Each structure stands twice: as structure tokens, then as C-alpha cells.
Amino acid sequence: MEEFYNMIFKRKSVRKFDAALSLKADELAKIKQEIEQLIPLVSEIKVGFEIVNRLYTTAKYGEYCLLLYSENKPHYLLNAGYMLEQLDLFLTALDIGVCWYGLAKTKEMEKDGLDFVIMLAFGKSSPQDFRQDRSEFKRKSIYEIWQGEFDSDVKEAVRLAPSAMNTQSWRLISDSSQIKVCRSTRIRPFIPIDFLAHFSTIDLGICLCFLEIALQQKGYLYERKLIEEGNPQSGLVEIATYQIK
Numbered sequence: 187m188e189e190f191y192n193m194i195f196k197r198k199s200v201r202k203f204d205a206a207l208s209l210k211a212d213e214l215a216k217i218k219q220e221i222e223q224l225i226p227l228v229s230e231i232k233v234g235f236e237i238v239n240r241l242y243t244t245a246k247y248g249e250y251c252l253l254l255y256s257e258n259k260p261h262y263l264l265n266a267g268y269m270l271e272q273l274d275l276f277l278t279a280l281d282i283g284v285c286w287y288g289l290a291k292t293k294e295m296e297k298d299g300l301d302f303v304i305m306l307a308f309g310k311s312s313p314q315d316f317r318q319d320r321s322e323f324k325r326k327s328i329y330e331i332w333q334g335e336f337d338s339d340v341k342e343a344v345r346l347a348p349s350a351m352n353t354q355s356w357r358l359i360s361d362s363s364q365i366k367v368c369r370s371t372r373i374r375p376f377i378p379i380d381f382l383a384h385f386s387t388i389d390l391g392i393c394l395c396f397l398e399i400a401l402q403q404k405g406y407l408y409e410r411k412l413i414e415e416g417n418p419q420s421g422l423v424e425i426a427t428y429q430i431k
Contacts, residue, residue: 187225187395188402190275194343196316197275200283200309201247207310209249213280220276221252227268227391228412232257234300238292240307245290248283248307253292255300261412263384264425266303267391274306274348275399283311288350288385304388320346326354334360343400349389356393357422363430365408367394368422369415390425397428407431 214237221235234255240248254270256262274284287307295302317323328341331354341358349355353373359366369390373382394410401408409429 187272187399190272190279190399191343191403193275193278194346194396194399195320197278197284197348198315198317198322199285199348200311200315201285202315203247203249203283203309203311207312209282209310213282213310214250216280217252217273217277217282220273224269224272227265227394228259228261231259231262231265232300233265233269234298236297243287243290243292243305243307245287245305245307247309248285248287249309250307251287251290251292252306252308253294254303254305255297256303257299258301260414263303263387264391264394264412267388267393268395269391270304270306271347271392271395277306277308278316281311281313281316282308283315284308286348286350288381288388324352330354331356332358332360334358335362336360336365337400337404337406339404340397340400340406343403344393344397347389347393347396349392350385353386353389355386356390356425358397365397365428365430366424367397367426367428368424370421371423372421394426401428401430 236253240251243251245251277284285307287305325345328345332341355370355373357368357370411427413424415423
């Protein structure tokens with residue numbers, strides 16, 4: 187996944203699309219081919235993908251939507267975020283704008299025994315629709331999301347990860363040999379409380395994707411362990427640990 191590293195600094199949630207621009211058949215073919223190459227966080231979870239015209243959904247922008255369906259198994263939301271973020275970065279490299287669309291629905295909420303989880307709305311964009319400089323990001327400071335010493339480039343990549351309503355619900359704690367990734371339960375965004383844990387967990391999957399891309403880019407070897415969510419300790423739910431080799 188490290189080939190996506192430079193796209194971390196370019197990607198942007200695109201919500202305005204030029205009606206004069208449209209995806210070509212060869213671009214759609216590349217997208218479908220890339221979907222087949224997405225790396226799962228949990229290989230045992232069965233997932234399905236479908237590209238549909240935006241009008242097939244309740245999404246209000248984009249030319250197409252990529253729908254993700256999944257088995258409801260432990261870590262399925264983390265897996266959804268982890269896999270779809272890879273495609274988000276791939277599309278950025280093609281100047282295809284993407285927006286995570288959490289509350290939109292599709293006509294088929296179940297397909298082949300799998301439940302609809304979330305969609306990406308996307309469409310052809312202009313190069314200027316993406317970020318040109320890191321100063322354009324609106325994110326928490328690194329001190330708010332990461333405690334402990336570690337590679338500053340890895341920290342910065344994680345800091346720039348997208349999240350629902352830009353909540354950045356991840357909290358990381360590290361030393362030279364381990365990174366602990368947690369989900370904060372203390373955020374209070376403009377998201378219905380019934381959906382908060384759902385979207386925050388998908389966001390943590392995005393965070394893990396960014397973290398691993400940066401670790402690979404910087405040449406770190408690691409062993410990941412996902413943790414079953416329990417009761418939060420001091421407002422934090424532990425999600426995963428990374429042993430740095």
C-alpha cells in the first residue's frame with residue numbers, strides 16, 4: 187500500500203463536481219480492476235462491491251457511487267474503512283474526486299446475503315480540486331491525537347486521515363517498540379448518537395490504513411493485533427496494537 191503515500195497529502199473530500207467532466211470507460215475499468223486488488227484488514231470477512239449511478243442512491247453529488255456490502259462479523263466496520271480508503275487514495279491519483287457518504291442509502295440494502303455498510307460518491311475532477319499544500323488541511327494538532335515518541339512523518343500521515351465530520355476520533359499511544367490505537371468515546375460531533383460508534387469505527391479503519399501506509403513507506407516492519415472492543419477506559423476503547431520489529 188505504500189504506493190499511496192503521496193496521495194495522503196493530495197486527497198480531499200470533493201463535494202462539487204463539474205458537470206462537463208465525466209468518467210471514461212477505461213477509467214471505470216481501472217477502478218473495477220483496483221477493487222479486485224484491495225487488501226482486507228480481516229481476510230475472513232466476506233465483502234462485496236458495486237458501482238452504480240448516483241441516481242440509484244440518495245447521494246446528492248458525484249457521478250457514481252461505490253457501494254460496500256459486508257458480513258456482520260467482528261471488525262467488519264474497521265475492515266470497511268481500511269479497504270475503501272485504499273480506493274479513495276487510488277482515485278485521488280487519477281484526479282477522481284471522492285467523498286465518503288455515510289448517511290446516504292441505496293435501493294438494495296442487502297445483496298447476496300451481505301448488508302450494505304457505506305458508500306463512496308465519486309466523479310471526475312480537475313487537478314485544482316485537490317489539495318496543493320498541507321496548510322489546507324484542517325486537523326487536530328498531533329499533540330491532541332498522539333502521545334509518545336515516534337517517527338514524525340508517520341504521526342503526520344495519521345493526523346491527516348479523513349473522518350466523519352472531521353472528528354478524528356483516533357488516539358494513539360506509542361513508544362519505540364509499540365503503537366496502541368484507540369477510539370475516543372468523548373467526541374461530541376453533529377452525528378446522531380445512534381450512529382456515532384458505527385461511523386467512528388469505520389474512521390478507525392481509515393486511520394489504520396494511513397498508519398500502515400506510512401509505516402511501510404518509512405521501512406518499518408510491524409505485527410498488527412486487532413482487539414475486541416470492550417468497555418472504554420478513561421474514554422478510550424482500544425482497537426489495535428502494532429509491535430514494531
